[in-house]
Amino acid sequence: MKAAVFSSPQGVRIVDVPVPRIGRGEVLLRVCAASLCGTDLRIARRGHGSIPQGVQRILGHEVVGEIVEVGEGVADLAEGMLVLVAPNYGCGKCRFCVAGAQHHCPSGKALGITEDGGFAEYMRVPEEAVRQGNIFPLPPEADPVMFSFVEALACVVHGFLPLSVSFRDTVLIYGAGPIGLMFLELARLSGAREVWMADISPSRLERAAARGARTIVVGEKKVKDVLRDVDVVIVAAPAPDAQREALEVAGVFGRINFFGGLPPGTPEVPLATNLIHYKELFVTGTTRSNNIHIRTALDLLVRQLDLSYLVSHTLPLEAIEEGLRLMEGKDALKVVLIP
Ligand SMILES: [Zn+2]
Ligand SMILES: [Zn+2]
Structure with missing residues (x-):
């Protein structure tokens, strides 16, 4: 074969x-x-x-x-x-x-x-x-x-669930690749008030906009000049700058997932930890998936998501x-x- x-x-x-x-x-x-x-x-x-x-x-x-x-x-x-x-x-x-x-x-x-x-x-x-x-x-x-x-969606489910997104939330997703778009779909399904996507590629953002996201072209603008007090920030891009900025744009009690790992050899990223302290941020990371997430992703594709x-x-x-x-x-x- x-x-x-x-x-x-x-x-x-x-x-x-x-x-x-x-x-x-x-x-x-x-x-x-x-x-x-x-x-x-x-x-x-x-x-x-x-x-x-x-x-x-x-x-x-x-x-x-x-x-x-x-x-x-x-x-x-x-x-x-x-x-x-x-x-x-x-x-x-x-x-x-x-x-x-x-x-x-x-x-x-x-x-x-x-x-x-x-x-x-x-x-x-x-x-x-x-x-x-x-x-x-x-x-x-x-x-x-x-x-x-399903496996890719399962990793996204794994990354999304700890953020407890609901109808009260403004969600920001860095990275409008397939993974970022899956996060967008889950945020919409959860009734998020507003979903923003930031990426360096305007063509990727066009697709995100077609799916209901508000978009920011990174490089033309800084996300922090457009958005503040974000409830949920997902960094689905291997970008140290996005990780740093996530702490700045998150609001009080904001929830953040550093979903995308950084390539090996990337220097350690200095973070303003006082932002975590004074805004009482919840900062997490998730990696891969297990069979619980696979089951959930599969059911989503069968019943709720195209x-x-x-x-x-x-x-x-x-x-x-x-x-x-x-x-x-x-x-x-x-x-x-x-x-
Ligand atoms: Zn994979
Ligand atoms: Zn074991």
Whole structure:
């Protein structure tokens, strides 16, 4: 079968590999759609700590597939089911796993990062992942392309819930990429009074405006010259300046999420901590997602949210390099690969 394999220092290549064989408790999927995300781009260009030199890893952690084979002992899944695979799973026993936070398990694994993922014609789901409920059946009529970004939406759900957004809130989102737009949709769904989006790209902001956001082109204006006393600030961009400014534009009791991590090697960001103290700000960060967030994101897509406008490109698997370049170009939203 064809697979998009990452190895260091070669980067991502399309290679022929054997179709995976499954064992007891495992499941084999024919991949229907797999979405590219910023993490894939980072791995493709800069590598990843858990993919040492000499290791070949099939990337792809936002995956929808059809079950084509079910191992002995798997009771509730069957051939022909359309399913979504949640990438993160842990040992199942540590204090993080039992609290449902398997993405913090010290021996946690991630499909498409520490294990082979879904940028391939077929994908094996390991026994621990099957046992821990990482395979979510989808409605048979679900569009695989749309549901391939449940995982991305799950990370956004994870970042959004601690901010307790309600109808009283003005929300500001830095970064109008697909993640920022998902935050916009959740803010609207929660009845936020006003949602602002700030980005350096006017074309991205046009899309945000079409979805009901008020917009600020960073570079033409400073956000703090336009807005003050913001109730909720989400920094969905890898921008130290936005993190600093978030503390300034937040109002008393403001809630802030530094959602976007900063690239390794970024110098430490000096923050005006007195703003946190005197305005009694709540400042948090969130990373990745676990199965609670996946369940919530999936239900949102089934019942309440149409995010089809986020799909800017669908490409064959062989065109993964083109997909990665589209993402670097900043004009693409979600790029989905169809093996
Ligand atoms: Zn992702
Ligand atoms: Zn664990």
